[in-house]
Amino acid sequence: MISRRGFSLARRHVPLALRAACLALLGLGGCNEPTGLELTAEAIASCPGEEATETQTQAGATMLPGRVCGACHRSGGQAQNSPWTLAGTIYSDGSAKCNSPGQAGVTIQVLYTADDPMGRYRKNDVQPGGTLTSNEAGNFYSTGFFVTPLRIRVFTGPSDQPTKEMYMTTLVGLDPVTKQSVRVDCNTCHNTTTPRVYL
Numbered sequence: 001m002i003s004r005r006g007f008s009l010a011r012r013h014v015p016l017a018l019r020a021a022c023l024a025l026l027g028l029g030g031c032n033e034p035t036g037l038e039l040t041a042e043a044i045a046s047c048p049g050e051e052a053t054e055t056q057t058q059a060g061a062t063m064l065p066g067r068v069c070g071a072c073h074r075s076g077g078q079a080q081n082s083p084w085t086l087a088g089t090i091y092s093d094g095s096a097k098c099n100s101p102g103q104a105g106v107t108i109q110v111l112y113t114a115d116d117p118m119g120r121y122r123k124n125d126v127q128p129g130g131t132l133t134s135n136e137a138g139n140f141y142s143t144g145f146f147v148t149p150l151r152i153r154v155f156t157g158p159s160d161q162p163t164k165e166m167y168m169t170t171l172v173g174l175d176p177v178t179k180q181s182v183r184v185d186c187n188t189c190h191n192t193t194t195p196r197v198y199l
């Protein structure tokens, strides 16, 4: 069972021994601990100086905009039942704060960066499952598996005649050292040093 409850900062002080007992008694996932921001310095660090609001800490699609979703949504994380392969938040301004209003209805597309040697797809085609739409918090996320590295396009309006459109030059999703595909958390890079993802 996946817990859909909100979680609160107040839970941070539950003693470890008690958590362990709780997990042992109820089994993983049957227990509501630990489910808080307390274990995710990474999530907090992606929005320096900003407290998440009560609403933002309700687990679900509009939760914690601007934060590094994969701090929790990954194997071994608090939300390991929903491990996003790609996730982020889009704003209407690159200097937006995490808690600024996100932008809904923007299309985020994951494109191939090379032709398939077997001829099944071409460079810049959209990958299967690679069209996402930002929700009312500006959030978007996917559990899809993509061919890396990825090229990213964001736009509004029709695909062939976008109202606004941007491409990221940097290719993502492939670790340059290990050559392994890795989780793409847009909010890891797009926070204080690189402008927020915006359109």
Ligand code: HEC
Binding pocket: 002, 003, 004, 035, 036, 037, 040, 043, 059, 060, 061, 062, 063, 064, 065, 066, 067, 068, 069, 070, 071, 072, 073, 078, 079, 080, 081, 082, 087, 088, 089, 139, 140, 141
């Ligand atoms: C501090 C940890 C944390 C962060 C950061 C976080 N989440 Fe969550 N999220 C959870 C927990 C815990 C749940 C509930 C358990 C679960 O669904 O795995 C959850 C649930 C969800 C769900 C419901 C999943 C389902 O299967 O119904 C969605 C959608 C979601 N989060 C999206 C996001 C997005 C998008 C981001 C980033 C903008 C994000 N979350 C950031 C902890 C987090």
Ligand code: HEC
Binding pocket: 086, 087, 088, 108, 152, 153, 154, 166, 167, 168, 169, 170, 171, 172, 184, 185, 186, 187, 188, 189, 190, 194, 197, 198
């Ligand atoms: C590894 C760090 C990193 C990740 C991860 C990342 N980006 Fe970027 N992004 C950058 C950098 C650096 C730039 C500026 C240079 C460029 O265009 O590549 C950028 C630029 C962009 C631009 C163009 C902005 C402009 O003003 O032209 C868009 C759009 C964008 N990113 C969207 C995304 C989305 C959506 C994701 C997640 C799917 C993402 N990025 C993930 C580092 C990253």
